[in-house]
Amino acid sequence: MNPTLEREVRTIYADAERDIAQAGPVCNLSGRCCRFKEYGHTLFISNLEAEILLQNAPPSGRPASEEGCPFQQGKLCTVREHRPLGCRIYFCDPAYQETGQAISEKYIRQLKALAGRYGVPWRYAPLHAFLNHELETGL
Numbered sequence: 001m002n003p004t005l006e007r008e009v010r011t012i013y014a015d016a017e018r019d020i021a022q023a024g025p026v027c028n029l030s031g032r033c034c035r036f037k038e039y040g041h042t043l044f045i046s047n048l049e050a051e052i053l054l055q056n057a058p059p060s061g062r063p064a065s066e067e068g069c070p071f072q073q074g075k076l077c078t079v080r081e082h083r084p085l086g087c088r089i090y091f092c093d094p095a096y097q098e099t100g101q102a103i104s105e106k107y108i109r110q111l112k113a114l115a116g117r118y119g120v121p122w123r124y125a126p127l128h129a130f131l132n133h134e135l136e137t138g139l
């Protein structure tokens, strides 16, 4: 990925994290945010986030599926510095759901605009779709 584009994506991550810190959702370290199917949610990411994630991720050792994230070990994320926006924004705290949704929409819009400015095609799909594509194509 173009290093300037990557810096801009990471700036968006940092800005989102400031909004999240301000909202102050509660995390009780259940690890449920990364066990998608069990808790009824899907992690959608964009191609910009997928590229940063996959260029920095260790081999997952687990197949990619809708069940859960292959980068989760126990309750820990093995790609924490490089995790996509949805991982940063999602908290299961019931009091935060509406705010989390608004933060998510705000920063996904920014990522999409960034892709447009750099002339990069925009793709938004579940995490496992990107991981499987990488396995199939070696990209």
Ligand code: SF4
Residues within 6 Å of the ligand: 033, 034, 043, 069, 070, 071, 072, 073, 076, 077, 078, 079, 080, 083, 084, 087
């Ligand atoms: S990338 Fe990390 S935070 Fe995101 S779902 Fe996977 S293990 Fe969880």
